[in-house]
Amino acid sequence: MAPPSTWRLIPTFTATGHQQMAVDQWLFEQCASGGHPPVLRFYTWSPPAISLGKNQHRWPQHWQQLTWQQQSIDLVRRPSGGRAVLHQGDLTYMLVVNTQSGNRREAYRALCEFLIQGWKTLGISLHFGEAGRGYISQPNCFATATDADLILTDGTKLIGSAQAWQGTTVLQHGSIRLTPDPELYAQVFGKQASVTGSSSVRGIDSARLIKALRKASEHCFQMQLQDQELSPTEWNTINARTVRTDISS
Numbered sequence: 259m260a261p262p263s264t265w266r267l268i269p270t271f272t273a274t275g276h277q278q279m280a281v282d283q284w285l286f287e288q289c290a291s292g293g294h295p296p297v298l299r300f301y302t303w304s305p306p307a308i309s310l311g312k313n314q315h316r317w318p319q320h321w322q323q324l325t326w327q328q329q330s331i332d333l334v335r336r337p338s339g340g341r342a343v344l345h346q347g348d349l350t351y352m353l354v355v356n357t358q359s360g361n362r363r364e365a366y367r368a369l370c371e372f373l374i375q376g377w378k379t380l381g382i383s384l385h386f387g388e389a390g391r392g393y394i395s396q397p398n399c400f401a402t403a404t405d406a407d408l409i410l411t412d413g414t415k416l417i418g419s420a421q422a423w424q425g426t427t428v429l430q431h432g433s434i435r436l437t438p439d440p441e442l443y444a445q446v447f448g449k450q451a452s453v454t455g456s457s458s459v460r461g462i463d464s465a466r467l468i469k470a471l472r473k474a475s476e477h478c479f480q481m482q483l484q485d486q487e488l489s490p491t492e493w494n495t496i497n498a499r500t501v502r503t504d505i506s507s
Contacts, residue, residue: 263480263481263482264295264481264482264483264484265295265296265297265298265355265475265479265481265482265483265484266294266295266296266297266298266483266484266486267297267298267299267472267483267484267485267486268297268298268299268486268487268488269299269485269487270299270300270301270302270464270468271301272301272302272303272304273301273303273304274303274304274305274307274332275303275307275309275332275333275334275345276332276334278301278303278350279309279334279335279336279337280496280497280499281488281496282336282337282352282354282429282431283337284492284495284496284499285297285299285352285354285429286337286354286422286424286427286429287424289354289355289356289427290424290425290427294354296353296354296355296356296481297352297353297354298351298352298353298472298475298483299351299352299353300349300350300351300352300464300468300471301349301350301352302345302348302349302350302464303332303345303346303350305326305329305330305331305332306326306329306331306332306344306345306346306442307331307332307333307334307344307345307346308321308324308331308332308333308334308342308343308344308345308446309334309335309336309342309343309345310333310334310335310336310341310342311335311336311338311339311340311341311342311420312335312336312337312338312339312422313339314335314340314341314342317342321333321342321446324445324446326346326439326442326445331446336420336431337422337429338420338421338422338429338430338431339420339421339422340418340419340420340431343418343433344438344442344443344446344447345433346438346439346442347435347436347437347438347439348433348434348435348436348438349433349434349436349464349467349468350431350432350433350434351373351431351432351434351471352429352430352431352432353369353429353430353475354427354428354429354430355369355427355428355479356426356427356428357426357427357428358426362421362423363406365421365428365430366406366419366421366430367386369419369428369430370386370406370408370417370419370432371478372471372474372475372477372478372479373408373417373432373434373471373474374408375474375477375478376467376470376471376472376473376474376475377416377470379470379473379474380462380466380467380470382410382459382462383410383411384408384409384410384416384417385408385409385411386406386407386408386409387406387407387408387409387415406419406420406421407419410459415435416434416435416459417432417433417434417435418432418433419431419432420432434467435459436459436460436462436464436467437460
């Protein structure tokens with residue numbers, strides 16, 4: 259992988275799931291067409307949402323009637339693969355970059371390295387999970403940890419990642435669980451669902467984490483990040499496009 263010397267970092271903002279997925283899809287297309295440099299961003303979701311993988315066609319029907327703190331929970335589709343992710347109390351990262359490797363496992367390993375190194379500076383050790391046969395049958399991304407995911411030393415899955423490809427351009431999404439609500443998690447995925455993890459993880463706020471991951475990404479990818487918000491023109495372009503992020507797409 260030989261990334262350019264400068265990547266774009268879009269400052270963190272909170273938006274609906276449909277808006278966040280529309281932004282990611284647009285950035286993905288722009289990078290794939292050569293009209294945009296590699297990009298990294300971190301964001302949160304409001305209201306909480308469940309994102310379905312691009313090719314996920316089965317999920318519990320009650321998800322379409324869920325509420326939390328008097329808010330309806332959005333159900334949206336990601337441009338990336340994988341299974342369903344509950345976005346509440348998490349931080350999402352997204353990066354788009356051109357890669358010389360056509361091996362997707364190698365790409366995961368390379369692109370996740372900044373996550374491993376960033377968390378290491380915060381005193382948290384992460385390592386890759388192991389692929390399991392039951393992954394496809396699970397609607398919940400965090401029910402199993404594949405070799406594309408990162409887990410804590412006690413086996414708890416902390417970061418679930420998924421990809422989409424256009425030629426040699428890869429979009430990688432990941433959800434980092436920081437302070438998930440156990441009651442909502444059980445409501446979505448069942449009473450047996452576990453959100454337990456290291457107390458040290460819950461003590462790390464998102465601003466501190468983003469700072470650590472930003473520094474780690476520059477080191478791992480040998481580039482410099484340039485802060486650049488989405489411009490009014492870019493927002494107009496994104497909002498004017500018909501991007502199917504609903505569950506019927």
